[in-house]
Every structure is written in C-alpha cells, then in structure tokens.
Amino acid sequence: MGKPKLGVFKFASCDGCQLSLLDAEDQLLAVADAVEIRHFPEASSRMEAGPYDIALVEGSITTPHDAERIQQIRRDAKFLMTIGACATSGGIQALRNGADTAEFMRAVYASPEYIQVLDKSTPIAEHVKVDFELRGCPINQYQLIEVIQSLLAGRNPRTPRHSVCLDCKRRGTVCVTVAQGTPCLGPVTQSGCNAICPSYHRGCYGCYGPAAQPNLVSLSTHALNEGASAAEVSHNLRNFNVYAPAFRNESQRLTDQIKEQN
Amino acid sequence: MGNRTIKVETMSRVEGEGGLYIRLSGDVVDEVRLEIYEPPRLFEALLRGRPLEDTPDITARICGICPVAYQMSSVHALESALEVTVSPEIRRLRRLLYCGEWIESHGLHMHLLHAPDFLGFDSGLEMAKQFPDEVNRGLRLKKHGNQLVDLLGGRAIHPINVCVGGFYRLPKRKEFQTLIADFEWGLGAAIETTRWVAGFDFPDFETDCDYISLSHPDEYPMNEGVMKTSGGDLIEVSHYEEEFEERQVPHSTALHAIRKSTGRPYLLGPLSRVNLNRDKLAPASRKLADEIGLEPLCRNPHKAIIARGLEIVHAYEEALTILRGDQPQGKSRETYEYQAGEGMAATEAPRGTLFHRYVVDEAGKIVEACIIPPTSQNQAQIEADLKQWISHVISEDEQETARKCENLVRAYDPCISCSTHFLKVKIERS
Incomplete structure (x- = not known):
C-alpha cells in the first residue's frame, strides 16, 4: 500500500488555516514525507486529480461555482475534513447572511454584475457530508498535526469539546469577567486556542465556535444583569462563528427581544 | 500562424487561488490577464455599523499570511480619525510585531514558494530532499517570525493583542529574552540565505515601471511615512485616493489600480522598498546589499x-x-473619546503598501471602510510586465511557456486572498 494521498482545497477564506500546516515548521517535512501530496496549490505545482484519502477543506461556500466544486471533492475524497471557522460555520463572511448581499456587493464593487455570489456564506456541511470538523479562526496547528497523525495511524481523530473557561483555570489565568467585568465568551466557546485572550487581559471572542452544550442563555442573562445591553450581548456573538447554530440562535433571540421591546 | 491561448487554470505556490490567461496572434501578445476569481468576502460592507474596536480583529481575517499588516493599517487609520497619538513605546512594539510578520512572510515566500522556481522543483518540500540545509534554515527563520508575532500578538495567525491605541497587554522583558539567542543565530542565517538566493541564475530581464513605497526620514518604512516614487515624487498618504485609482475589470474580483497623474500602473513591495530606501536599511543589511552587488535601482x-x-x-x-x-x-x-471623523493610514505589508480609510461616527461605529491591498494595486503592473516577458519565453512548448509565465507572477508574491482570490494561467493561440 502506498502513502495516503492528501488534497488541500480552498474556498472563501483567508488562507490562514492551510498556512497552519506550513507553519508547523518542526513537523512539516516529516508530515510531507508520510503522505503523498496530490493537491496543495499553495505549496506545490504538482497537482493531480483524485481520489484522495484525506481532503482538507478550508473556506466557506459563497458562489454557485464553489457549490458545485465541493461536490466533486466529496466524490474524490475518502475522508473529508474541514479546517477552520469558514469551512465549519461560514466564517466572518457569513455576517452577510440575513443582510442584503446585493447591497453589500454594490458597496464594494462599482459593477457588481461581473461577479456571481450566493446570498449566503455557508459551511461545507450544508453541502456535503463532512467526516471531521477542526474548529478555529485560525485552527491550532498542533491540533491539525495531531488529527493528521491520528488518521495516518488509523485512529479516529478527536479534539476536546470543553470550554475555554477550563483552559484558563488550567493556565492559572485570572478570570477577566469576575475580576474586571470584561465580557468574555470563554464559558460557551470550545477549547483549542489555549485560552490566549484572557491571558492578554481581554475577553474571549469565540474563534473556536460553540463548545459542547453551551449555556448561552445563562451567559447572556449574566451579562444583561451586569448592565450590558441586549444589542451588545448579541453583537459579541456576531463575528467569526456568527452562523454556528448556537451563536446564531442566541444572537437572533436577543435581537427579537430588542424588537419586541421597541 | 493563427491565434492561440495559453492558460494556467490554477496557479500554484501563490497565496490564494487564481489563474493566468494569455492570448496570442502568432507570436504577438493580444491580451494578458491575471485572473483573480477568489470569491469576494465583502469586508468593507460588513464592517459598517460595527464598533471601531472590532476592526483590527476583523480586517486581520482578510489575510492569514499578513494579518499584522491589516491590523496595523486599521489601527493607524482609526487613531488618525480619533486624533490619538501613541507613545514611542507602542510605536516601537508595533515595529517589532511587523518585523515578525516580515520574517515569517518573506521566509515562507523565499523558501517554500519562490526558490523552487530557480532550482527546478515543484515545491519547497521536494526541494528539501536535495537542499535539506537551506530548506531547514528557511523553516527556522520562518519559525522565528512566527514566534515573535506569537509572543507580542498572542498567536502567529490572527494575533489577538493589537487594539486601537496600542496593545491589550505589554510584553515582559523576560519574554523578550527568550528570543534573543535564536534571533542572534537568525541574523547570521538570514545573511547566509540572502547570499544563497543572490547566487541564483536570474533571467536577463528588466521592466520599465514606477516603484512606489512609503518612505521615512529616520527609518526603513513600515508603519508610517510619505509615499515616494522612483520618479522622485512624494505623496502624502492623505492624498492616496486622489493620486491612485482603483478600477474594476470584468475578469477579476480584485480592483485594478493606476496612478492618475501618469495613467500608468505601478509596483509596490520589497523591490520598491529596497530601491527607494536602501540607505535606511540596518547596517548589516545595507552592507550585504553592496556586497552582493544589487543595482541601485534594480x-x-x-x-x-x-x-x-x-x-x-x-x-x-x-x-x-x-x-x-x-x-x-x-x-x-x-x-480615547469617540468623535465623528475620517482617518487614513498606509503601512508596509510584506507585499507592499496597504491603505485603509475609515469614517466613524460620534458613537464609535464604522460608517464607511475602504481597504486597498497591495496585490490589487500591483495586478496591472504584473500584467504589463508579463506582456513584455512573454516575448522572452514564448516557444512552441505551451506548458513550458505557461510555466515561465507563472514563474514571473510568483516573483511578485501576489496575495490573492487579500485582493480577493483565484488565479488561473491559460494561454490561447489561434
């Protein structure tokens, strides 16, 4: 049996998640040696058609062409893994979902008719079956290497689903919400970044998306009791994982509440 | 001989995805298009109505390779709108952060993306089998850049420590000290790397183009300065949009830039910066430029x-x-206090000057955002240079011609995610 065939594919994204693979400087040459890289345009001019044993997919679906392209990648891939918030939840560009995309296009381009876009930015899983989702904006390169190594060893990959809060406790970081009253999404955001933001004296802003069973209503209620407005609490959920169901629903619930009150 | 087209559907070893399309009548080039179909992400529209504090975190996501550049241009522009002046300490730390990004981004491009073209490999990873020492040295340099951004920014990609007004937390001296020994080694290694690449076999090819970069009286340009041109003009950053114009073209989701007063395209980036600011390079770098005999205007x-x-x-x-x-x-x-106003800034991203302009209201919300990334400004110049280059490399072997065209495009280190994405190289003949 030959080496597993790897493909890396890009949709609407910043390139940062596939860059995480090239940023794993210490492991890069070993990983590259353990697989056959068949499609990774950012790294290699050698591009070959599928099938692929492992397909890493970065970015969200935002154009009619991309909605077709992902279907072929799925057909070619034995194991399809999304990397990052764009591929997993639609990314920051999903802020336009529910807004007027045509108006957004007019705001950026003088002749928007040259460019075809879909009304929504959607995660890969809305289009094809996804075998594993690696979270983060950006992903954690150590998690990526670990997941690839699991696959190479024939194990099912796993990443922790607990919240950022637990990682702050582990690191011994003083809670920014308790000590300074800073709003923080740590209690509802999935681990993976190593709880960086609170260690730099700022609140978590949710790069890794909702943790397992996040209690968003409880967190919102706490923030409202502390004097935050519903608009602010809703806003804090509206960034890199705005279209992840748990964040989207809570943000919508608060928005509806504001409408009712007016 | 009739017409033909040469196409490269997906260009490789560039940041983001796009292609190249070349149409020839006989051996005469009719049209060259650097095709950027990276799907638009509409950042300028989705920033509107958000608190201005969100801007550095959100604009960072335009590019995973140069997020610091987006953070720097956005905080400087917003500080200008708010009339905030940062302390010399913060200014120094911002330059330090930028140093990290330049080392990481240039290290990546030199070793994994560009050098394989000179040595005949499909990738840096393949090149590593024959040039293990050079590639490993390059990876170590790249790692240092990432470590520096990580230390000061909290993480290497999409740093979290940058904010309007400065940083969320200042670094500690003992954190700095952990990097010094590595950076001392790195300085020597970077000199060796530069000597190595200077010894590559360069095609005999020169283009007539206007080089533009920021320029500063006391330092090598990064975070501030005036725009300087190889024609000797100086342009205030506040006149950016009067001087340069972005035009939309049908084949690209990136806007094309020209200089209005000359009607000509122009080139930003490392070659422009070195051409225009060589005397401001730090001593070892300046000495090295002389040692390897780089022309005064390359x-x-x-x-x-x-x-x-x-x-x-x-x-x-x-x-x-x-x-x-x-x-x-x-x-x-x-x-700072919120006030309604407009602010602009340009800083030097690894790939060239990155301009941001914001209008903010009295509640601290973004009213309007305008972002002009370096690659979309370079696109028209890259196409003009390609037109000239094709006459040097045209042959019956279309694959070879396409490959050589791709080599030239790669030399500019286009960042297609920034300019919105997707390159294709196609050559058409009939």
Whole structure:
C-alpha cells in the first residue's frame, strides 16, 4: 500500500488555516514525507486529480461555482475534513447572511454584475457530508498535526469539546469577567486556542465556535444583569462563528427581544 | 500562424487561488490577464455599523499570511480619525510585531514558494530532499517570525493583542529574552540565505515601471511615512485616493489600480522598498546589499527574492535592537473619546503598501471602510510586465511557456486572498 494521498482545497477564506500546516515548521517535512501530496496549490505545482484519502477543506461556500466544486471533492475524497471557522460555520463572511448581499456587493464593487455570489456564506456541511470538523479562526496547528497523525495511524481523530473557561483555570489565568467585568465568551466557546485572550487581559471572542452544550442563555442573562445591553450581548456573538447554530440562535433571540421591546 | 491561448487554470505556490490567461496572434501578445476569481468576502460592507474596536480583529481575517499588516493599517487609520497619538513605546512594539510578520512572510515566500522556481522543483518540500540545509534554515527563520508575532500578538495567525491605541497587554522583558539567542543565530542565517538566493541564475530581464513605497526620514518604512516614487515624487498618504485609482475589470474580483497623474500602473513591495530606501536599511543589511552587488535601482522583478532576503536581515537587526532594550514601560494603550471623523493610514505589508480609510461616527461605529491591498494595486503592473516577458519565453512548448509565465507572477508574491482570490494561467493561440 502506498502513502495516503492528501488534497488541500480552498474556498472563501483567508488562507490562514492551510498556512497552519506550513507553519508547523518542526513537523512539516516529516508530515510531507508520510503522505503523498496530490493537491496543495499553495505549496506545490504538482497537482493531480483524485481520489484522495484525506481532503482538507478550508473556506466557506459563497458562489454557485464553489457549490458545485465541493461536490466533486466529496466524490474524490475518502475522508473529508474541514479546517477552520469558514469551512465549519461560514466564517466572518457569513455576517452577510440575513443582510442584503446585493447591497453589500454594490458597496464594494462599482459593477457588481461581473461577479456571481450566493446570498449566503455557508459551511461545507450544508453541502456535503463532512467526516471531521477542526474548529478555529485560525485552527491550532498542533491540533491539525495531531488529527493528521491520528488518521495516518488509523485512529479516529478527536479534539476536546470543553470550554475555554477550563483552559484558563488550567493556565492559572485570572478570570477577566469576575475580576474586571470584561465580557468574555470563554464559558460557551470550545477549547483549542489555549485560552490566549484572557491571558492578554481581554475577553474571549469565540474563534473556536460553540463548545459542547453551551449555556448561552445563562451567559447572556449574566451579562444583561451586569448592565450590558441586549444589542451588545448579541453583537459579541456576531463575528467569526456568527452562523454556528448556537451563536446564531442566541444572537437572533436577543435581537427579537430588542424588537419586541421597541 | 493563427491565434492561440495559453492558460494556467490554477496557479500554484501563490497565496490564494487564481489563474493566468494569455492570448496570442502568432507570436504577438493580444491580451494578458491575471485572473483573480477568489470569491469576494465583502469586508468593507460588513464592517459598517460595527464598533471601531472590532476592526483590527476583523480586517486581520482578510489575510492569514499578513494579518499584522491589516491590523496595523486599521489601527493607524482609526487613531488618525480619533486624533490619538501613541507613545514611542507602542510605536516601537508595533515595529517589532511587523518585523515578525516580515520574517515569517518573506521566509515562507523565499523558501517554500519562490526558490523552487530557480532550482527546478515543484515545491519547497521536494526541494528539501536535495537542499535539506537551506530548506531547514528557511523553516527556522520562518519559525522565528512566527514566534515573535506569537509572543507580542498572542498567536502567529490572527494575533489577538493589537487594539486601537496600542496593545491589550505589554510584553515582559523576560519574554523578550527568550528570543534573543535564536534571533542572534537568525541574523547570521538570514545573511547566509540572502547570499544563497543572490547566487541564483536570474533571467536577463528588466521592466520599465514606477516603484512606489512609503518612505521615512529616520527609518526603513513600515508603519508610517510619505509615499515616494522612483520618479522622485512624494505623496502624502492623505492624498492616496486622489493620486491612485482603483478600477474594476470584468475578469477579476480584485480592483485594478493606476496612478492618475501618469495613467500608468505601478509596483509596490520589497523591490520598491529596497530601491527607494536602501540607505535606511540596518547596517548589516545595507552592507550585504553592496556586497552582493544589487543595482541601485534594480529593475529585474525576478530579483525581488534578494530584496526579501535583505528585508529579513533588516528585520532581524531591528528586532534584536528592540528585544535587547529595556522592559516596555508605561500604558499598554492610549485611551480615547469617540468623535465623528475620517482617518487614513498606509503601512508596509510584506507585499507592499496597504491603505485603509475609515469614517466613524460620534458613537464609535464604522460608517464607511475602504481597504486597498497591495496585490490589487500591483495586478496591472504584473500584467504589463508579463506582456513584455512573454516575448522572452514564448516557444512552441505551451506548458513550458505557461510555466515561465507563472514563474514571473510568483516573483511578485501576489496575495490573492487579500485582493480577493483565484488565479488561473491559460494561454490561447489561434
């Protein structure tokens, strides 16, 4: 049996998640040696058609062409893994979902008719079956290497689903919400970044998306009791994982509440 | 002979995805298009109505390779709108952060993306089998850049420590000290790397183009300055949009830029910076430029790899000076009151000058955002240079012609995610 065939594919994204693979400087040459890289345009001019044993997919679906392209990648891939918030939840560009995309296009381009876009930015899983989702904006390169190594060893990959809060406790970081009253999404955001933001004296802003069973209503209620407005609490959920169901629903619930009150 | 087209559907070893389309009548080039179909992400529209504090975190996501550049241009522009002046301490730390990004981005481009073209490999990873020492050295340099951004920014990709007014938290001197030994090694290694790339076999090719970069009386340009041109003009950043114009073209989701007064395209990036600011390079870098005999105004785009090497050397020298300095003191960030206004800034991203302009209201919300990334400004110049280059490399072997065209495009280190994405190389003949 030959080496597993790897493909890396890009949709609407910043390139940062596939860059995480090239940023794993210490492991890069070993990983590259353990697989056959068949499609990774950012790294290699050698591009070959599928099938692929492992397909890493970065970015969200935002154009009619991309909605077709992902279907072929799925057909070619034995194991399809999304990397990052764009591929997993639609990314920051999903802020336009529910807004007027045509108006957004007019705001950026003088002749928007040259460019075809879909009304929504959607995660890969809305289009094809996804075998594993690696979270983060950006992903954690150590998690990526670990997941690839699991696959190479024939194990099912796993990443922790607990919240950022637990990682702050582990690191011994003083809670920014308790000590300074800073709003923080740590209690509802999935681990993976190593709880960086609170260690730099700022609140978590949710790069890794909702943790397992996040209690968003409880967190919102706490923030409202502390004097935050519903608009602010809703806003804090509206960034890199705005279209992840748990964040989207809570943000919508608060928005509806504001409408009712007016 | 009739017409033909040469196409490269997906260009490789560039950041983001796009292609190249060339149409020829006989051996005469009819049209060259650098095709960027990276799906638009509409950042300028989705920033509207958000608190201005969100801007550095959101604009960072335009590019995973140069997020610091987006953060720097956005905070400077917003500080200008708010009339905030940052302390010399914060200014110094911002330059340090930029040094990290230059080392990481240039290190990646030189070793994994560009060098394989000179040595005949499909990738840096394949090149590593025959040139293990050079590739490993390059990876170590790249890692240092990432470590520096990680230390000061909290993480290497999409740093979290940058805010309007400064930083969320100042670094500690003992954190700096952990990097000094590595950076001392890195400075020597960067010099070796630059000597190595300067010895590559460069095609004999020069283009007539206007080089533009920021320029500053006291330092190598990064965070501030005026725009300087190779024609000797100086342009205030506040006149950016009067001087340069972005035009939309049908084949691209990136807007094309020209200089209005000349009607000509122009080139930004490391070659322009070195051409225009060589006397401001740090001593070892300046000495190295002389030693390897780089022309005072280098017009060969393939030699941009040497300019990147010199800038890595400069970044190590400047970073070491700051890392060896005193414990950062004072406030981590300036405070400010909201006021309605407009602010602009340009800083030097690894790939060239990145311009941001914001209008904010009295409640601290973004009313309007305008972002002009370097690659979309370079696109028209890249196409003009390609037109000239094709006459040097045209042959019956279309694959070879396409490959050589792709080599030239790669020399500019286009960042297609930034300019919105997707390159294709196609050559059409009939």
